[in-house]
Amino acid sequence: MLVGGKEMRSLWYEEGCLKLIDQRKLPAKLEIFEARAVEDVAYAIKEMVVRGAPAIGCAAAYGMAMADDVEKAAELLKSTRPTAHDLFYAVDYMLEKIGRGEDTLKAADEYVESIIEKCRKIGENGKKLIPKNARILTHCNAGALATVDYGTALAPIRMAKDKNIFVWVDETRPRLQGLLTAWELEQEGIEYAIIADNAAGYFMKNGNVDLVIVGADRIAANYDVANKIGTYEKAVVAKENDIPFYVAAPLSTFDESIEDGSKIKIEERNEEEVMSIYHWKPKKARNPAFDVTPAKYITAIITEEGIIEVNK
Ligand code: MRU
Numbered sequence: 001m002l003v004g005g006k007e008m009r010s011l012w013y014e015e016g017c018l019k020l021i022d023q024r025k026l027p028a029k030l031e032i033f034e035a036r037a038v039e040d041v042a043y044a045i046k047e048m049v050v051r052g053a054p055a056i057g058c059a060a061a062y063g064m065a066m067a068d069d070v071e072k073a074a075e076l077l078k079s080t081r082p083t084a085h086d087l088f089y090a091v092d093y094m095l096e097k098i099g100r101g102e103d104t105l106k107a108a109d110e111y112v113e114s115i116i117e118k119c120r121k122i123g124e125n126g127k128k129l130i131p132k133n134a135r136i137l138t139h140c141n142a143g144a145l146a147t148v149d150y151g152t153a154l155a156p157i158r159m160a161k162d163k164n165i166f167v168w169v170d171e172t173r174p175r176l177q178g179l180l181t182a183w184e185l186e187q188e189g190i191e192y193a194i195i196a197d198n199a200a201g202y203f204m205k206n207g208n209v210d211l212v213i214v215g216a217d218r219i220a221a222n223y224d225v226a227n228k229i230g231t232y233e234k235a236v237v238a239k240e241n242d243i244p245f246y247v248a249a250p251l252s253t254f255d256e257s258i259e260d261g262s263k264i265k266i267e268e269r270n271e272e273e274v275m276s277i278y279h280w281k282p283k284k285a286r287n288p289a290f291d292v293t294p295a296k297y298i299t300a301i302i303t304e305e306g307i308i309e310v311n312k
Helices: 038-046 053-066 070-078 085-099 104-127 154-159 177-188 197-205 231-240
Strands: 011-014 017-021 032-035 135-138 166-170 191-195 211-214 218-220 225-228 245-248 290-293 300-303 306-309
Touching (some): 011 104, 017 053, 032 038, 038 053, 038 070, 053 085, 053 104, 070 085, 166 197, 197 231, 225 231, 231 245
Parallel strands (some): 245 300
Antiparallel strands (some): 011 017, 017 032, 225 290
16 A cells, blocks of 8 residues: 555564554554564454454464464454454464464465455456446445555555546544545545545435445355444445445455354444543443444455355
């Protein structure tokens, strides 16, 4: 991804240390968080220094490479965030490589390179779905920050940059990942407007949105999709208005062991995240971080291997 006109990844391994762009500080500050042990990596995932399913998986791969006790490390990393399938996929990938006696750092490097390449291919495949002058709505941040490079939902958008596109960016309360998307689009020189989450239906109904593309945290065998809270509402409103609703995700996000979305574990985060902007403290808040969009609302899923038509 471009940062100030230069290529940069959201995380990289250097001199015995995993370096991560601290996504809690962006876009106001570009700070690098240094993880020197698996415990630091677990902290970074849990506290959302690094976030987005594929990027969490990549950080976890390096966490495994740093660990002495790999079984304990696997348990620790898997306990950080329950919904993102890539986290579990990456840890199991590393356990298998370690079990075969392979070089752990090399295995983690290879894992990360493969995710980046998958995202590039998602971009190539998804670009074909974006017509000239398209106005695209996206939710949360499924960009390079969330995947190390390119992104999932943002990869086709990046690659369709020469088609005079415009992006509606949902703000994505309570963590405001929409700001990260706006920042990435600004670095790339792609036109956008950030909107309050509640405004998406207004723009869809008024004919201002041609298609929706979002990422995914876990996709069940029947193509129900868990993604950032609020995705479900956007999908329902898109269908109501005959707007194609695309999900972009690598195959590492697919969980064949889960037959439908009702079995996906949804992370509930601290209520403080919801209340932090209030001038008054209500007694109680609820803060589910993800929801499940039933497959019937999804037009197609864009993967590195091609496009899965879910509903024609
Ligand atoms: O809580 P987050 O910020 O980790 O949630 C991220 C999302 O929901 C993304 O849409 C998803 O992980 C896909 S990222 C390529």
